[in-house]
Amino acid sequence: MWTCKTTQYWTVVTLAGLLAVSCAPRTATGGGTEATQAQNFSIPEYPPLYNVDVQVCGNIIAPLKDGKRCITTQLQLWGPVGEAKLVRAGVTLPSVSAVQHKVAIASKGCYPAYSQPSQEQFYWADTIIQVNRGGKTTIEVKPTQLSNQQVHELVTGRLSNSSVPTFGGVGCEPAPAS
Template sequence: MMIRKLRLTWLLVIGGILVACTNASADLSTNSQSNIAKAQTSSIPNYPPMYDVEVKICDNIIAPVKDGKRCIKHKLRLWGLVEEAKLVRTGIPLPSMSAVAHKLAISSKGCYPEYSQPSQPQFYWADLLIYVNKRGAKPTIEVNKTQLSNQKIHELMTSQFSTPRIATFGGVGCKPLPVPVKKK
């Protein structure tokens, strides 16, 4: 009977030691994970502002009708705050045609990934061709922008899977406008 009590006491003592060690190691692993996260955060450089931008052009354009409106949406990823977006006539207004070709010009510091860092603030071409009807009001342009976090920009910059091009830019996209655009 005495041996049984002695074994039970030893089991309780060993169990208490194991529980105490387990809690301490759990605290250490939690602290080490917290320290690793802090170290990673401090090693991320500060990047210039980058924005996900959606441009919506509606009304007097040639586009499919959806929800009773003619609209085209275009997504961009741009360095710096977007100051202005406008349509610039690139086509010749022919008498036999009811619409004229326009391209979207957007002011920023360049587009990602075409520009791996901000460039000169100016107007850049978005790779988007829009046909605007000759008659009627000017199309409306709505710009919605969302600033990316520094962490998200870091992930984009260091991603092994990032491609040199994204679907929204190609061809002559994101080239600076050759001359300043006059306001209409």
């Protein structure tokens, strides 16, 4: 008889606890007012930021792929994104068949080195290209503008694609206009 009363006691306590939990107001979600405020959150307006693919092809020292020798670099640049050019950065030596070049791109700076757009001018991309003497090269620039939401996520550190390439090393320094 003792075990039966104990079992009945715990059954009543358990049922009372379940009833109390199921009838309690739901505050875990913050209520309708807070959810509405979160939906009305305003994202600030950001300046244009671009994912930029830069491809240099031609008579360069690079792996041969599909019959072409190319080096591709991906950057994030404050816009507008303009002309890209190869600038000789090395000394021509008689015993060496290639000359070192660097890529310069007209923009307002790169992200994250510049958290906001800077002066519009040429900036060095952290890319060294070995161009064979007398070699012809082409540079192709493909900018894709990020949406204001994507820029917000990037700036606030919530961008889901953490592999976004950026300038590194000595890149993103202002380049001479010549």
